[in-house]
Amino acid sequence: MIQTIQRLAAAHAADTVAVRRHLHAHPELSFEETATAAYVAAELRKLGLDPQPVAGTGLVALVEGPAGAPTVALRADMDALPIQELNNVDYKSQNPGVMHACGHDVHTASLLGAARIFVALRDAGQLPGTVKLLFQPGEERLPGGASLMIAEGVLENPAPGSVLGQHVFPQLPAGKIGLRPGRYMASTDELYLTIKGKGGHGAMPEQNLDPVLVAxxxxxAAQQIVSRRANPKLPSVLSFGKVIANGATNVIPNEVYIEGTFRTLNEEWRNEAHQHLRQLCEGLAASMGAVCELEIRRGYPYLENEPALTARTRAAAEEYLGPENVVELDQWMAAEDFAYFSQAAPACFYRLGTRAPDGRFAASVHTPTFDIDEKALAVGPGLMAWLAVRELQALAGQ
Incomplete structure (x- = not known):
């Protein structure tokens, strides 16, 4: 069957590129993917499928196999980022200030390409189970479209035995993929601090309560939570990326505003760290006569690649691409709301290489010059289809 899938992927390669370019030229922000969802739904209906809305602008569709056979779910996110694209290409974003800078156009095009393969296999009586296609909104913004889809029942009726997700990876050349068993990506929490003091003239600090100094x-001091409170074997990141002290050279402001992030790979430590951070910020500010108000917006959980499923996924990928094109990844402290799926069902999240062999297309995700070597689109749909078929066979004990 692997040759059949490779042949089908090659036959639909031009369509996959065209879909990706259309999506790239018409990006939409998180939970605003109305036109994107309509376009995807129309493509699915062309295949004879019946997409249903979920989580507002999301879609779910089934390619049904034999009755009683297992089910596998495949997820692709559809939203873009608030970035002005700087690439000079024919398919450049036509929506000012919005760009597919994280490859979600690639993910959606790949899943649509895989859907074409599944339909062909089903019609030929070769699909060994049911494939649930999840086109997800809002990966880039809390609370995350994955959590909303799960709450609305996408992992039920039928319940998938496994969930697979793909994400672009410009550090790898096109034609290769990477994956890692176990804990792979971090949880993410947003931190918002307001430190209140008493402003005044910078030449008379004795009359003021300087919130800048407290901040x-x-x-x-907050870094000791990572350096002295966390188990050194457990990755943790605490970063502050925004500080506003709106005074002047000779003006001490009344308050300072700070934004940051906390990330880790363990939910128990995550909760404990929140308590430590709150005690430290509030207590240190109080000891200096100020007040610190800390808001912690809980984000995505850490992402766990179920080891047995990941081992099967790796073996299947090696069959499809060759062992030399499948690599093991390091842990990554970025976050992904696919983590919600990994907390609810056996899941595997793998990375699709998108860099050209000569080093082009190496710009990182979330940058205005991100783009891909479209040779990756010759790999993505067929590999996704093969991984799903092999997992269906494994779930059925074949």
Missing amino acids: AHIIV
């Missing part, structure tokens, strides 16, 4: 102490 500086908090930013430095």
